[in-house]
Amino acid sequence: MIGTLRGLIAEKLSDTLILEVGGVGYELLTTVDDWGAAQVGAETKYYVYEQVKEDAYNLFGFSELSSKLLFAQLLTVQGVGPKGAMSILSAAGENRLRQAIASGDPALLKGISGVGPKTAQRVILDLRGKVEEGTAGLAPLGDSTYQALVALGYTPAQASAAVAAIPDDIKGDADRVKAALKGIGR
Template structure:
């Protein structure tokens, strides 16, 4: 499993980056918060990586901070929340906004995130309230 990448930022988009690590380019999906923290193309970057493996795909998800990665892992542990939705959630709310929203049962704030309906928001609250 890939847990960390450090290399040259080759391409930067709001939802993904390509990092060149000694001649190998890794495409990494990132939340918006990580996008804003990264330097310019050509700079050296370091990302914590969550490697998602399915029988038909291998996808890398990158994070600028350990807490972002930890929250991502907790989000995908919730029934009905896959990696793509977890990235969308982390792009819609910062960790500092997401944790209080879950702890205080703020359904309105959670359902304002694209792709998060009432049932998903309720599951997030029930399953994560005591874990965050």
């Protein structure tokens, strides 16, 4: 499986990016925000979700691990596939979507093309309590170390405390996760 890709953005197509890695161009479907922020020629890292089907192979790219993890959580909701999850993330934005889920308000989702009232309600009901609200004062949602710890089953409070205890001189996602796990005692 492909977890991340780092390379140069070779092209921006109508709704995808071509990321060149070692001479190979990978076509990534991205959120509207990630597509808008991408600049041709810039070196960028994307967290990747692979969709392998009998008749298709799609790569979904996210500039932040927290977006990929939220995308994966959306896929657990009955009736939401990868393209639907990408539409929801693109239309709502990560933080607004987290706020809507945390507050139990499906109104934001109902206005998204392809998301009916039943699906909107299902997203809220299935993910409420599983998704942290994206506002100031809560854990750093963009911190990949925090997101990795939450994905490993630690509570948001445990993950926040572990991230806060990591010495500033430790850089790199893998090293930060190792340091956090040592701090937790695992």
